[in-house]
Amino acid sequence: MFLPLHDTNPLRHVRFPYVTYGLMAVTIICFLFQSVLPPAAFDQATIDFGMIPIVVRNLYPQPVPWLPDWATLVTYAFLHADWLHLLSNMLFLWIFGDNIEDAMGHVRFLAFYLICAICAALAHMAFNLDANGPLIGASGAVAGVMGAYILLFPHARVFVLARIIIPIPLPVPAFWMLGFWVATQLFYVVIGSTESVAWWAHLGGFVTGIILAAGLKRREVVFWGGR
Template sequence: MLPLRDLNPTIHTPVATWGVIGLNALAWVFIQGMGMDAPMAESLCRYGLIPADLFGTAPLDAAIPVTENLACTLENSHPLPTLLSHMFMHGGWFHIITNMWFLYIFGDNVEDAMGPVRFIVFYLLCGLAAAVTQLMADSNALIPMVGASGAIGGVLGAYARLYPQVRVVTLVPIGFYFTQLELPAIAMLGYWFFLQLAGGIPALAGAGGGVAFWAHIGGFLAGLVLVGLLRRPDEA
């Protein structure tokens, strides 16, 4: 299912949401070279979160698979800043477009409930919670973790708590055809969360296919909790 729009009017201009989308776009263009092999490989190795590097369990000469044909080593690595930088890197066009689309649809109303400054704090905390959850699930991984998905998972969790009955116009596949349905946010986002669990449980046994499902789960749960702490008092 793909959300097309929500039927939830925005009160304030979502400057923080647009700012985050802009930063991700700038990183994709100017740091990652819009997916070209050389800048992509360098960005994933330098700014991606590599669990084994963070915990110091990977040898310095270990080959880190960053693209299908390229790898790098961990010499002169600085893993701690990647807890933040990985949130602004992506693995391909589909990855960044889908992430930014979800943020575009659901971020504005969550920002409305918090204000821009609290929303930025919330977004980064959800991203960190997502990273910690993924690190706990696979602390020895050598594959770089990148993407805003964990932080955006927090936005989805917050939206599910704030606006569970708001209708979301969703593109739903039925066989070879697609139709549009208006679903309650709790149904659409609950289905998304179920998909993450369905992928995350096998991933614990090493069958995750490189997708950081537990980051999505951790971000979503963090969003459910943190929105209660960071929403504006007049929105409580």
């Protein structure tokens, strides 16, 4: 129903969001490696480095012997199923990540992103304990960034491409745009959607982002900002 285009929230503490763009670059490079693999090898890579609940729970042996079971709680976030999956996640990270990096600092933001990825995977696993399919994608970690954004910059304007009659760009407060997004995730959880979307990973990452942002932000960054 809508597609975010950019926000109007300038950086105040860092000159350049190295970590945000670095995470985007690593994720894109990982997908480029995936994309040149034959279909069978592509699928095997998602099994080897995706987060499979029964593997993390040590109910089934790790496909890659040298990789610790817990490592896939991080590696899964750098794999994607297709270009649309990748580009949608990178768009959200590009729009919202720089301001959260600005609010936290480079090192704390990197730790924040990885912890959000881990907690998103754990949330998915908690509601899919016996799942044998791999979880892949940065959406859980990016949801954490969105959770931090709604806490720290809810009044910032986000231009979204909204489809009413024809697609038109509209400026809306981040609170409403991100609030609508999380309400959509909750809706699909409540109705028990059977789509191959990790709704619980999204919600787990989002809540983790809110909690962590409260403790990791700079002292001078206020809550409910972005005016």
